[in-house]
Amino acid sequence: MSVEDGGVPGLGRPRQARWTLMLLLSTAMYGAHAPLLALCHVDGRVPFRPSSAVLLTELTKLLLCAFSLLVGRQAWPRGAPPWRQAAPFALPALLYGANNNLVIYLQRYMDPSTYQVLSNLKIGSTALFYCLCLRRRLSARQGLALLLLMAAGACYAAGGLQDPGSTLPGPPPAAKAGPMPGPMPLHITPLGLLLLILYCLISGLSSVYTELLMKRQRLPLALQNLFLYTFGVLLNLGLYAGGGPGPGLLEGFSGWAALVVLSQALNGLLMSAVMKHGSSITRLFVVSCSLVVNAVLSAALLRLQLPAAFFLAALLIGLAVHLYYGSH
Numbered sequence: 001m002s003v004e005d006g007g008v009p010g011l012g013r014p015r016q017a018r019w020t021l022m023l024l025l026s027t028a029m030y031g032a033h034a035p036l037l038a039l040c041h042v043d044g045r046v047p048f049r050p051s052s053a054v055l056l057t058e059l060t061k062l063l064l065c066a067f068s069l070l071v072g073r074q075a076w077p078r079g080a081p082p083w084r085q086a087a088p089f090a091l092p093a094l095l096y097g098a099n100n101n102l103v104i105y106l107q108r109y110m111d112p113s114t115y116q117v118l119s120n121l122k123i124g125s126t127a128l129f130y131c132l133c134l135r136r137r138l139s140a141r142q143g144l145a146l147l148l149l150m151a152a153g154a155c156y157a158a159g160g161l162q163d164p165g166s167t168l169p170g171p172p173p174a175a176k177a178g179p180m181p182g183p184m185p186l187h188i189t190p191l192g193l194l195l196l197i198l199y200c201l202i203s204g205l206s207s208v209y210t211e212l213l214m215k216r217q218r219l220p221l222a223l224q225n226l227f228l229y230t231f232g233v234l235l236n237l238g239l240y241a242g243g244g245p246g247p248g249l250l251e252g253f254s255g256w257a258a259l260v261v262l263s264q265a266l267n268g269l270l271m272s273a274v275m276k277h278g279s280s281i282t283r284l285f286v287v288s289c290s291l292v293v294n295a296v297l298s299a300a301l302l303r304l305q306l307p308a309a310f311f312l313a314a315l316l317i318g319l320a321v322h323l324y325y326g327s328h
Helices: 011-038 050-072 082-106 112-118 119-136 140-158 188-216 221-241 255-277 280-301 308-325
Strands: none
Touching: 011 255, 011 280, 082 188, 082 221, 082 280, 082 308, 112 140, 112 188, 119 140, 119 188, 119 221, 140 221, 140 280, 140 308, 188 255, 188 280, 221 308, 255 280, 280 308
């Protein structure tokens, strides 16, 4: 299994086992995000500002990277000045920040179920940028696997289309933040469609650009993360400050909310390792496989009933994994 296929060449069995464990942990953390957020709700609403949770997550990642560098006692690499090595990470931080805000604005122009179905187009945009920017070629089987992955995500989200007002796992946190007075009709506006296409393009570009940057720079991963998350903290600090009056930074936080922040921070660090040693395509499979974890945890913790579409989606994901990683 080569680097672009999600594996790391030349690894012995112990290190390959650790790589597999890392992917499984990341999948579990992705899948646990929505159920953990639901456990944070008070009277059906998120009691804290979403922007404060994002800011604290970025700050936690930054502190963990700084601690890793201090404990590792790694000397600063020779060569270009620090600012020249750090400056390229401003772009992915900006792209990630733009998409985090786009997700919120998208809710104004479409219902959450439609967003969940159409947002799977980011799998196609990531594959497109992966081929164009990294000059990789996907075989017919790999292309079919990614199409199945898109179909699985759409199928999973479509399981809630018959009852858009349900609490089926899937809608983004912003869509769950307020009270749900009744079923929301399926709808999307032309502007919403344009914003969704922009969201998918930015998602694919930010993922592939981060992978390209991390692999081209011969720097320790912790140092690269330090650059990336420094820009992330500055950007989200500006967004938090510009958000107007509202709850304080830690107001409304509970133990569950702290667990959400910590798990998201750890998962961000795991994903950066995937981007450096694996690929953007690997990340797509991790996110897609997390749908299974999401549904199982939602059924166990929130007592939600799994729709029949979930089992079809799980089957499609399994087939996609077999096609993509079994083609070598």
